[in-house]
Amino acid sequence: MKREIKFRAWDKGYECYLYDVQGAYDTLSGCVKYENGENAVYDEECFAGFLDNEQYIVEQYTGLHDKNGKNIYEGDVVRTGKDNIGDPESMIGQVIMREGSWLIENEKMQEAIELFSEITSREVIGNIFEDKQLLEGKQ
Template sequence: MIPKLRAWKKYDSPEMFKDIAFIDFNKKLLGVNYKVSKLTTRLDIETLDKFILMQSTGLKDKNGIEIYEGDVVKDNLSEKYIVKYNRGFCAYFIYSFDNQEEFMAIYPNIILEVIGNIYENPELLEDTKND
């Protein structure tokens, strides 16, 4: 299986890239395809340190949207969670906003909906702090 990644450009003009052309970890370079128009893209090569890489969990939400680490999801009870990779279990988990210690593994039968991500939608994190 080839890992599927997206990249958040954290400097200059912040932007999410889902069309990654290549990653060279030795030279610390990332090639991303910028959408110039509806039919054309432009390959730009930038240093890897300008980006945060997020891997797909391999699962999709109830609407068929791919779930990546860093996504904010909600369950059928409208509880919000953040998708994170847990190195201890070598698996993706969803962490509750109320208690960062509370988490559960993501299984295909859990009904989740992606409502944003922590980079493009930081207001989702603020909303839960005020609840």
């Protein structure tokens, strides 16, 4: 099974996401776009330079989709299903990578569960930059 590798980046200066930041270099176009479709302006010559630029926080695509078909990225805020078996109770947490596994982590509850599940639903409800308040709640 081939997994798609792609990245998005949070632009600290403009406070918005840039998508397909690696793809821009893979196709040699060097054109990274903001969510509204406008081109980003930066002086990076390669993807590694983009990763090292302190203006951006780069997040990786997990290769998974939520129950609505939305791509799930590192840094997304995800809710687990309330009516599904497998999870002890509904949980909201941030998608992180730990020891080679994608997890949903809720630091307040000191809990982490696997992002992938065949028996429970996952739903992206925001991200850590635009929706920080979502991590405060339990549901």
